[in-house]
């Protein structure tokens with residue numbers, strides 16, 4: 001197989017290197033395309049464009065495969081936990097006992113949220129969307145840690161800022177939830193694991209006995225959900241993190257940008273939109289046909305939220321695991337949520353419908369996740385915040401891989417100009 005690709009233009013024939021990844025994917029390296037030919041490429045939405053090489057996450061959309069650092073997501077969801085998976089993504093290997101303990105300790109001992117951040121959170125209207133609070137509070141952290149704003153962070157400072165962010169963003173999420181419910185903040189409790197502590201910081205009603213406040217089944221379900229959301233190669237928000245980080249902006253600003261990108265309903269915001277859609281179907285008597293027809297109607301902006309994916313043209317492996325977990329968690333918690341049957345019915349109808357089959361539209365990670373979040377007591381407007389907490393180690397891993405690469409360059413795409421070519425200035429009174 002030739003290791004080059006030929007391009008024939010009116011000015012001649014050009015060859016460009018072909019590179020092959022460890023999973024057999026192939027790319028034409030066009031780094032010299034413009035300097036050699038004067039041409040650039042154009043790829044709306046970057047569906048055919050690789051922005052980088054990466055060792056972090058691999059997914060195969062045709063086969064529905066997802067691996068973190070080479071380990072299948074199914075194994076990690078069954079056998080690992082969120083903190084261990086975070087270490088794996090960020091450091092490139094599974095930690096030994098000592099490394100895991102130290103990483104966990106660093107997250108637990110991460111500085112409490114500065115009082116100033118609590119004050120910023122308390123300035124928000126109680127009904128503000130929590131994603132705006134998370135983005136603002138994350139960027140605001142830069143004001144409290146000037147020593148972590150160096151454009152080339154030392155390893156020692158990376159070892160500090162990374163666990164600190166993992167701990168503090170959990171605290172931000174719970175702090176705003178408590179503020180929105182006019183309750184006092186609950187401090188983190190170092191005797192609890194990450195997910196149990198999250199649940200305690202969210203819902204503790206002054207119980208001294210922590211075992212009462214935290215149901216292990218809830219903590220376990222949350223842990224699996226966070227693992228499944230931890231990374232997903234060059235998705236919109238991870239690419240935004242790489243774009244921002246490539247200017248050597250500090251990590252607080254970089255992650256804040258990732259939160260903003262994830263907020264959109266076409267991306268992480270879909271998990272909230274799905275549950276709102278399922279509730280609407282339930283309220284409407286549970287008929288799917290009207291909603292499926294709306295989703296297929298080109299003149300109707302409505303889309304079947306939680307369906308479709310830029311890369312997965314088969315089942316999203318995460319959706320399969322979450323769908324199964326829905327049954328287990330709701331049964332364990334003794335919850336009967338009618339939207340679960342509606343979701344299953346909608347999925348079955350859509351997967352029989354030629355519109356969805358022809359376009360290879362399957363349920364994605366967001367289709368079932370909200371049903372579990374609701375069963376765990378998480379309010380709907382915080383579903384995307386849960387995606388943030390899950391995706392944070394993935395964003396950090398992508399950022400770290402990029403800034404530690406000797407090949408790192410500032411991201412600066414080109415364009416094809418299609419505007420006015422002979423414009424002239426016209427005095428205001430003559431316009």
Ligand code: SDX
Nearest residue numbers: 232235266267268270295303304305306307308309310359
């Ligand atoms: C996430 O990239 C990642 O990895 C993201 C993510 C991650 O972990 O980071 O996996 C998380 O963001 C999952 C996706 C969550 N979003 C949604 O569930 C929103 C609903 N889905 C869509 O809007 C859509 O499927 C996207 C945004 C997910 C993907 O859009 P694409 O790849 O740009 O595809 P497209 O819009 O070009 O659609 C192709 C065709 C179009 O029809 P035609 O013009 O060919 O006739 O499929 C149709 C679309 O209209 N289509 C849908 C649809 N999704 C695509 N029609 C109805 N309902 C849908 N959900």
